[in-house]
Amino acid sequence: MIDFRYHLVSLISVFLALAVGIVLGAGPLRESIGNTLTGQVDQLREEKDALRTELDTSKAATTAAEDYIAAAGPSLVDGTLADRNVAVVAMGTVDDESRQAIEDQLTAAGATVTADVTLTDSWSDTDLRSFRQALVANLTSYLDPQPQSGTGADTALAEALIQALTGADAADPTKVSGDATTLIKLLTTGDDPLVQLAADLSAPADDVLLLTDDIAARTTASNADKDQVQATQDSMAALVRVTAARAAGAVVAGGPVADDALISAIVADSELASAISTVNAAGTIAGQVSVPLALNADAGGSVGHYGSGDGLTVIPTTTTLAPVDRNPSADANAADPNAGDAAADGAQG
Known part of the structure; x- marks a missing residue:
């Protein structure tokens, strides 16, 4: 003691x-x-x-x-997208300033932005799976080509959106087709619209730009529901694949590869990487200038991944694109010799 x-x-x-x-x-x-x-x-x-x-x-x-x-x-x-129509699709909430800056570069390149589209949460909300399945049943008859059997609702909805944005009237290719108009109406109406349009479609698009800026932050949040994260990633991957298949020029633009879940997944996947081009750091002037250049290169048959980082190309190499043919198809005129005149009369009326 x-x-x-x-x-x-x-x-x-x-x-x-x-x-x-x-x-x-x-x-x-x-x-x-x-x-x-x-x-x-x-x-x-x-x-x-x-x-x-x-x-x-x-x-x-x-x-x-x-x-x-x-x-x-x-x-x-200048001139890299002369007389081309581009549809811009925001895959979630995208900063308005960055989006406008990118569209200003598209306009400077000679393109016309024919659609400003934003996917809503309903596009991949797990609570609305049954609703989307039912919607697909209504959309299918307006799709041409049809999605392959067993591809699922994500691919069918992606086909509906991209075909709506690119579908041209055979009698007057400067106008959106009737099926495309119906598809976009089905996607934008109802209690749970899947997409929002800033304005009516002005013309069918030749090229499609997908913007991912905020989708990565939303899907990789630490408290995000795993099932919802997977559903979002699956739906976006389906949209990327369909866009690559249907649009003449297809580009995904978003944040740096290290921070952007979708772009990093595309670059890491050999199949996707060979199908669609990407531009990272689209919130910077360098990324914004690269977007129309990447669309030009992709439409010309050169898929690439642009930005700063390992395995990325600093700036796209552009090419001279052939003028877009917007003349009525021979089949449409053969079926109805007055189709073009009727369309013109309707436009004047």
């Missing part, structure tokens, strides 16, 4: 050590300690100033590079 004397000795030792420390700190060691601390503070201040200067220099260089790309952008993209 420890007695009182032990506690007393311990307390004396503690106070003695404290007293010695105070005496040394206030006496012989005071100047040494003070100089050491002052030197360390001065060194840290110098390092902070050096880092601040380095950061300011880096920001200035980045700003200069962005300004250069912004100034060079119009000449880089």
